[in-house]
Amino acid sequence: MKDADTLSPEALTAALKKSLVFSGLSDAELAGLSRLAAARRLEAGRYAFWEGDTPDYFYILITGRIKVLKHSSQGKEVIIAFFGPGEMFGEVAVFEGRAYPASAQAAVESQVAAIKKDDLLSFLTAHPQVVLRIINILGGRLREAQGRLKDLAGERVEQRLARTLLMLSAKLGASLPFTRQEIADMAGTTTETAIRILGRLKDGGIISSTRGEITILNQDKLRLLSEGPPQV
Amino acid sequence: MKDADTLSPEALTAALKKSLVFSGLSDAELAGLSRLAAARRLEAGRYAFWEGDTPDYFYILITGRIKVLKHSSQGKEVIIAFFGPGEMFGEVAVFEGRAYPASAQAAVESQVAAIKKDDLLSFLTAHPQVVLRIINILGGRLREAQGRLKDLAGERVEQRLARTLLMLSAKLGASLPFTRQEIADMAGTTTETAIRILGRLKDGGIISSTRGEITILNQDKLRLLSEGPPQV
DNA sequence: CTGTCAGTATGATTTATATCATAGTAGTCT
DNA sequence: AGACTACTATGATATAAATCATACTGACAG
Numbered sequence: 001m002k003d004a005d006t007l008s009p010e011a012l013t014a015a016l017k018k019s020l021v022f023s024g025l026s027d028a029e030l031a032g033l034s035r036l037a038a039a040r041r042l043e044a045g046r047y048a049f050w051e052g053d054t055p056d057y058f059y060i061l062i063t064g065r066i067k068v069l070k071h072s073s074q075g076k077e078v079i080i081a082f083f084g085p086g087e088m089f090g091e092v093a094v095f096e097g098r099a100y101p102a103s104a105q106a107a108v109e110s111q112v113a114a115i116k117k118d119d120l121l122s123f124l125t126a127h128p129q130v131v132l133r134i135i136n137i138l139g140g141r142l143r144e145a146q147g148r149l150k151d152l153a154g155e156r157v158e159q160r161l162a163r164t165l166l167m168l169s170a171k172l173g174a175s176l177p178f179t180r181q182e183i184a185d186m187a188g189t190t191t192e193t194a195i196r197i198l199g200r201l202k203d204g205g206i207i208s209s210t211r212g213e214i215t216i217l218n219q220d221k222l223r224l225l226s227e228g229p230p231q232v
Numbered sequence: 233m234k235d236a237d238t239l240s241p242e243a244l245t246a247a248l249k250k251s252l253v254f255s256g257l258s259d260a261e262l263a264g265l266s267r268l269a270a271a272r273r274l275e276a277g278r279y280a281f282w283e284g285d286t287p288d289y290f291y292i293l294i295t296g297r298i299k300v301l302k303h304s305s306q307g308k309e310v311i312i313a314f315f316g317p318g319e320m321f322g323e324v325a326v327f328e329g330r331a332y333p334a335s336a337q338a339a340v341e342s343q344v345a346a347i348k349k350d351d352l353l354s355f356l357t358a359h360p361q362v363v364l365r366i367i368n369i370l371g372g373r374l375r376e377a378q379g380r381l382k383d384l385a386g387e388r389v390e391q392r393l394a395r396t397l398l399m400l401s402a403k404l405g406a407s408l409p410f411t412r413q414e415i416a417d418m419a420g421t422t423t424e425t426a427i428r429i430l431g432r433l434k435d436g437g438i439i440s441s442t443r444g445e446i447t448i449l450n451q452d453k454l455r456l457l458s459e460g461p462p463q464v
Numbered sequence: 465c466t467g468t469c470a471g472t473a474t475g476a477t478t479t480a481t482a483t484c485a486t487a488g489t490a491g492t493c494t
Numbered sequence: 495a496g497a498c499t500a501c502t503a504t505g506a507t508a509t510a511a512a513t514c515a516t517a518c519t520g521a522c523a524g
Contacts, residue, residue: 135367155306
């Protein structure tokens with residue numbers, strides 16, 4: 001299968017209107033923007049770009065789920081972020097004009113809108129309110145990254161896993177479509193350890209799970225766990 | 233000693249002109265901005281704000297050195313960032329309108345320019361080019377944070393320490409004014425472990441050090457070390 | 465010039481977590 | 495239906511790094 005355009009211009013405009021970054025624009029502005037955007041379909045597992053690529057495009061996710069990841073020197077996969085419909089990605093590289101700092105992979109079959117770097121930048125110059133919105137989003141991402149830095153540097157695996165689940169559920173609700181491997185790669189641990197700890201959480205009635213899906217049953221207990229060691 | 237204003241309006245304007253964010257402004261604009269800014273002196277160890285405070289001010293560091301840090305649930309200090317003259321801090325909270333996500337402490341006696349949140353926001357609305365500059369800076373910080381996330385989640389302590397030193401030296405040059413404790417808090421390890429590993433680096437002729445100061449002698453070897461385990 | 469304290473150093477011991485090994489299980493592709 | 499593969503599970507073992515303990519050293523304050 002190829003990267004065929006799969007969206008009509010109208011559908012593309014509608015999709016952009018639902019995005020966090022561009023939702024404030026007028027219909028006319030959106031129509032203009034969507035003329036700059038190209039829809040692309042990505043099968044599950046395909047990469048939108050790789051770490052180190054020169055950044056030609058800025059992306060808005062329309063449908064599906066995108067995983068942003070880096071590889072450690074030993075080849076271990078580290079998941080930096082997960083994005084859902086309406087979120088932008090690849091923006092850091094575009095704004096800085098340097099190579100993409102991480103790779104972006106479709107976790108499931110996804111549709112994205114790609115906007116050429118230069119087109120985006122000139123659009124932004126003409127639309128300052130969008131720029132303020134972007135600052136807001138980047139601020140939020142920086143805040144989240146800082147929280148995770150603290151977790152990775154200062155918390156034990158059990159706390160990190162609990163926080164990872166809480167963070168995901170704040171975005172996605174109680175039902176989380178992730179494998180233990182993905183959870184482990186987000187929390188900075190191994191699949192085995194994630195399985196063991198999530199097994200304990202399951203025994204404790206805090207979560208339930210089926211293959212590839214984790215459901216949070218007791219958010220309060222999970223939060224308690226994330227605050228520190230069980231015995232205080 | 234109290235937080236007395238210690239800068240004349242002219243000196244304040246000159247300081248803002250040297251900052252990363254505002255360096256592109258005209259003298260008239262800078263003068264207008266400096267009327268919104270208040271200079272504050274912070275003794276070493278004093279905090280500009282604490283994690284959780286409501287964000288009233290946005291800061292530009294004029295002289296000195298600022299440490300941005302968070303505390304883990306066990307009370308361990310995790311250093312999120314170090315800033316030098318001309319850099320902004322406290323901005324995430326201001327742009328998001330939520331509590332400061334981390335604390336900011338003067339590492340040495342420092343002078344800062346504080347701008348009220350609302351004043352800054354209206355100034356930004358009137359000066360879109362500054363907003364673009366901010367996006368650029370935030371992008372850079374996000375990139376750095378993502379790199380550190382990967383390091384903390386996927387690299388061994390020795391590699392993390394090496395990368396921490398390299399990152400600092402990219403900003404500050406070969407001579408780094410940090411204690412082993414600070415280095416450890418940045419690399420997400422303990423003081424003892426940092427001492428041991430830096431001791432090895434010293435024996436290997438890669439760094440030299442005096443109390444509170446580390447000098448990088450062999451950046452190439454350090455980079456090699458940061459790439460992976462010694463025996464490949 | 466002496467006491468105090470933060471920084472540096474080093475050894476012994478513990479422990480959390482990675483690693484290695486093996487196996488069951490549920491989707492999915494043909 | 496059968497085969498294949500990704501996901502989940504669990505035990506045994508190894509180990510990197512934390513923790514605990516003790517001491518030396520240089521800087522600075524009184």
